[in-house]
Amino acid sequence: MADIPTQADTTASGEPVIEVNDVWKRFGSLEVLKGISLAVGRGETLVIIGASGCGKSVLLKHIIGLLRPDSGSVVFDRQEISTMPKMQLAQVRRRFGMVFQGAALFDSFSVKENVAFGLRRHTDYSEEKMSAVVAEKLRLVGLVGLEQKMPGELSGGMKKRVGIARAIALEPEVLLYDEPTTGLDPIMADVINELILRVQKSQNATSVVVTHDMQSAYKVATRIAMLHDGRIIEVGSPEEIQNTHNPTVSQFIRGEAGDLIDTALG
Amino acid sequence: MVTVLGSTIENLISLIRGAGRFSRFSGSAVAGAFVERPKRRVILPLMMQIGLQSVPVILATGAFVGMVLAVQIYGQLHRMGAESLSGAIINYSIVAELGPVLAAVILAGRIGGAMAAELGTMKVTEQIDALRTLGADPVNYLVTPRFLACLVLVPMLTLYSDAIGIIGGYIMSVKYFHVSEFFYWHQTKMFIENWDLMVGMVKSIYFGGAIGLICCYKGFQAKQGAEGVGRATTNAFVASFVAILVGNFFMSLFFRSLYTFLYE
Numbered sequence: 001m002a003d004i005p006t007q008a009d010t011t012a013s014g015e016p017v018i019e020v021n022d023v024w025k026r027f028g029s030l031e032v033l034k035g036i037s038l039a040v041g042r043g044e045t046l047v048i049i050g051a052s053g054c055g056k057s058v059l060l061k062h063i064i065g066l067l068r069p070d071s072g073s074v075v076f077d078r079q080e081i082s083t084m085p086k087m088q089l090a091q092v093r094r095r096f097g098m099v100f101q102g103a104a105l106f107d108s109f110s111v112k113e114n115v116a117f118g119l120r121r122h123t124d125y126s127e128e129k130m131s132a133v134v135a136e137k138l139r140l141v142g143l144v145g146l147e148q149k150m151p152g153e154l155s156g157g158m159k160k161r162v163g164i165a166r167a168i169a170l171e172p173e174v175l176l177y178d179e180p181t182t183g184l185d186p187i188m189a190d191v192i193n194e195l196i197l198r199v200q201k202s203q204n205a206t207s208v209v210v211t212h213d214m215q216s217a218y219k220v221a222t223r224i225a226m227l228h229d230g231r232i233i234e235v236g237s238p239e240e241i242q243n244t245h246n247p248t249v250s251q252f253i254r255g256e257a258g259d260l261i262d263t264a265l266g
Numbered sequence: 267m268v269t270v271l272g273s274t275i276e277n278l279i280s281l282i283r284g285a286g287r288f289s290r291f292s293g294s295a296v297a298g299a300f301v302e303r304p305k306r307r308v309i310l311p312l313m314m315q316i317g318l319q320s321v322p323v324i325l326a327t328g329a330f331v332g333m334v335l336a337v338q339i340y341g342q343l344h345r346m347g348a349e350s351l352s353g354a355i356i357n358y359s360i361v362a363e364l365g366p367v368l369a370a371v372i373l374a375g376r377i378g379g380a381m382a383a384e385l386g387t388m389k390v391t392e393q394i395d396a397l398r399t400l401g402a403d404p405v406n407y408l409v410t411p412r413f414l415a416c417l418v419l420v421p422m423l424t425l426y427s428d429a430i431g432i433i434g435g436y437i438m439s440v441k442y443f444h445v446s447e448f449f450y451w452h453q454t455k456m457f458i459e460n461w462d463l464m465v466g467m468v469k470s471i472y473f474g475g476a477i478g479l480i481c482c483y484k485g486f487q488a489k490q491g492a493e494g495v496g497r498a499t500t501n502a503f504v505a506s507f508v509a510i511l512v513g514n515f516f517m518s519l520f521f522r523s524l525y526t527f528l529y530e
Contacts, residue, residue, distance in 0.1 A: 066395050090401045097399075104396040107387075108311075118400040166400075 015204050017042045017174065018063055023072035023082075025058060032058050034230030035072070045200055045207040047217040049252065050227035056210040057101065057178050059227065063208060064096050064176055065089045076174070094122050097167030098207075101179040103159035105151040111138070111162050114149035126199045137165040140202070141195055157188035161195065169201055175199065177209040181216045193219045214253050218242070226252065291405065291486070292479045298403070298410035309411045316377045316412075317419040321426065327372050328365065328427030332434030335359055340443045349439075350449035354457035356435040360428050362462040362469075367514050370473035371426040373420055374506035378481035381412055382502030385485025386495035394486070409486075413478035420474025421467055428466065461529075465521045469514060476509045 025033040032055040040046045050056050061067040062074050065081045074082045079092060105114050115134045119125055120139040125133065131147075138144060141161040146185040151159060160180060167175060178194060181189035193216050200207055201219075211217055217224055218238045226249045234241065234249045244250050335356045343349045359365070388394050394404045439445045448477060484502035488494045 061395070064399055066398055086403065090398075090403065093399055093401050098396070100396055102391055104392040106393055106396070117402075121401050166396075228397045 015042050016040060017077055017124075018208070020059070020062065021073045021075065023054040023059075023062055023069040023074065025055075025062065025067065025069055032230060033062075033069070036227075036230070036232055038225060038232055038235075038265070040206055040208055042206055042221075043204055044222040045196070045209060045220050047209045047211060047221035048226045048227055048238065049212060049214070049217055049224055051252065052212060054227050056212075056227055060098075060176050060178055060208060060210050063174075064093060064098055068082050087200065094118070094170060095173045096176065097172035097174070098172065098176040099160070099163045099167045099178065099180055103151075103156075103163035103184060105154075105159055105162055105166070107151055109151075111149045111151070114151070114162060115165045115169050117166065122170060133169060134165075135219055137169050138162075139199070140168070141165045142191070157191065160188075160192055164192075164195055164199065168203060168205075171203055173205060175203075175205045175207045176209075176258070177207065177210055178212075180209065181211060181213045189213065189216060190219075192216075196220045214255070228252075288479075288483055291409075291483050292386075294403075294405045295409040295413050295479060295482070298406035299414055302403075302406050302410075304411035304414065308407070309415060312411055312415045313419060315380070316415045317423065319420075320373060320376055320423055323372060323376060324423045324427045325367055325430050327368060328360075328430040331364055331368050331427070332356065332360055332431030332436075333438045335364070335431075336435045336438035336443070340439055340445065343409060344443075349445045350444070351453055352439050352443075352445055352446060353436075353450035353452075353454040357432055357454045358441065358458055358462060360431040360435065361458060363514075363518070364464045365428040365431055366424050366466050366470040367510060369424040370470060370477065370510045371507060373416075373423060373473075374481070374510065375503055377416070378477045378506045379499050379503050381420060381478075382481045382485040382488075383495055383499045385409075385482055386488030386498040389488045390490050390494055401413040404486075409479070409482040413475065414480055416478030417471060418474070420477060421470040424466070424470040449511045461525060467516070468521075469517050472513055472517065473510050476513060477506050480506045480509055486525040 011217075014115065018038075018040040020036055020038040023033050023036045024241070036059060038046075038059075038068070048056050058067060058130065062069055062082070063076075065074070065084065069082050072082070073080050077095075078093060081089065081092065084092065098210075105111075106117070109117070110136050115137055116130050119130055119133060132148060135144075138146060141164050143158060143161055143165065146158070146162075151162070152160065164180075175196075180192050180196065184192065196209065197220055199205065209217070209220055221238050223235060224238055224241045225232050226241070226246075228248055229234075234244060234246050236244070241253060243251065244253070291376070339352050339355050339359075340349060343352050385394075388408070394408070397404045397407055436450065440447045440450055479511065481502040484498045484505060487501075488498035
């Protein structure tokens with residue numbers, strides 16, 4: 001494992017809707033992102049893979065402006081997000097939906113209120129219309145009639161699906177998924193993969209999925225990018241990634257510990 | 267020596283930075299009340315949780331504060347043969363000093379701790395990030411209603427606590443120690459002015475605001491995991507406690523000087 005990660009060709013396959021340009025981010029003494037550049041084309045599903053703790057979620061949070069880069073820029077639809085004032089950013093975020101790793105449902109709200117949260121803030125729908133939209137989104141994720149349940153009464157997979165329903169309630173142009181299948185059994189993980197595909201198809205959304213679940217990556221991706229040591233070291237179609245010659249990527253996608261076992265176990 | 271100096275300077279810088287962050291946070295929370303009025307469906311459950319559910323503990327505290335003051339003060343005054351003054355001293359202490367401080371300390375533990383734990387949990391489970399992605403400003407949405415609820419309800423709860431404290435002090439002094447009822451109330455009326463009531467209320471408004479802002483801030487600062495939330499809750503209580511005691515001292519001093527300036 002003597003390879004030095006190099007920056008990969010990170011241009012988008014189509015018209016780029018999100019551009020991450022030379023983004024650096026440090027937390028205390030830990031440099032997490034070391035000059036990331038990446039473009040996401042309109043309508044594509046880009047999957048970002050990488051080891052746990054390598055900064056995938058940090059990158060995702062830069063895309064939606066939850067974190068601001070120390071240097072570099074994030075551009076969405078020709079608007080620079082990384083320096084945008086708070087009020088304007090809140091408006092731009094209406095065009096995004098984000099599914100969090102632990103679903104991040106609001107504990108004190110029912111399923112209906114969770115899904116309706118964005119609708120209440122951004123639309124003036126009547127209560128009937130709101131209920132109809134919530135019911136439709138819940139039907140799309142296979143949770144018909146669960147409006148009145150509280151998040152504490154749901155299983156992990158159900159929470160993730162409510163999280164997806166909440167993220168798609170405003171029919172956003174971009175969907176960001178942070179580890180959507182982590183912690184789920186293989187069947188439920190596949191249900192989530194199918195849902196990502198279904199939502200992509202029904203809403204024609206651009207999606208960015210962060211995961212270390214390779215089965216999920218191959219299933220949903222238009223392109224896959226590998227993040228390693230704070231840099232994007234390879235970008236390609238699922239086939240190209242599977243046939244990669246980069247030893248770091250190859251080791252990761254095959255799930256081989258190799259000589260990293262010594263580092264991991266001391 | 268150089269190391270000690272270096273670490274002292276570092277601590278000082280981090281203290282100043284923390285104060286700056288807290289000021290910005292508080293400024294946004296206060297401004298939030300004007301930017302976006304909290305929704306009834308958000309603030310009503312909070313008022314229920316902060317106000318109504320605190321009534322039993324605040325009544326119990328108030329009653330025992332009044333009664334123990336009566337026991338202590340009667341003991342001291344009885345030796346000097348000045349028991350008739352006990353009403354003035356007990357009721358002044360309740361209204362202007364101990365009542366507001368003790369009520370605020372109890373409420374910092376009960377509601378401040380709960381708020382810090384709730385917001386801390388929301389932070390570590392990414393619910394605060396989720397609010398942002400859905401176009402809500404977490405400070406406006408979560409902190410402003412809590413701050414306003416504390417600002418209004420802590421003084422109201424303090425009034426309850428004062429009232430029950432006065433009753434407790436009266437029962438112990440008059441019914442148990444047989445202090446003259448006439449002199450008890452007469453001396454109270456002679457020595458306690460509206461000014462003292464106003465001082466007590468102003469203090470409790472400050473305590474309410476401080477509890478709301480400090481505990482929400484500590485919740486927002488929570489680090490990952492159950493330990494992070496636990497630490498945020500402890501820090502919230504300790505910081506509120508210090509703010510209450512230090513604030514009380516300076517306000518007592520300030521109002522004393524103001525009273526002298528205005529009336530003496």
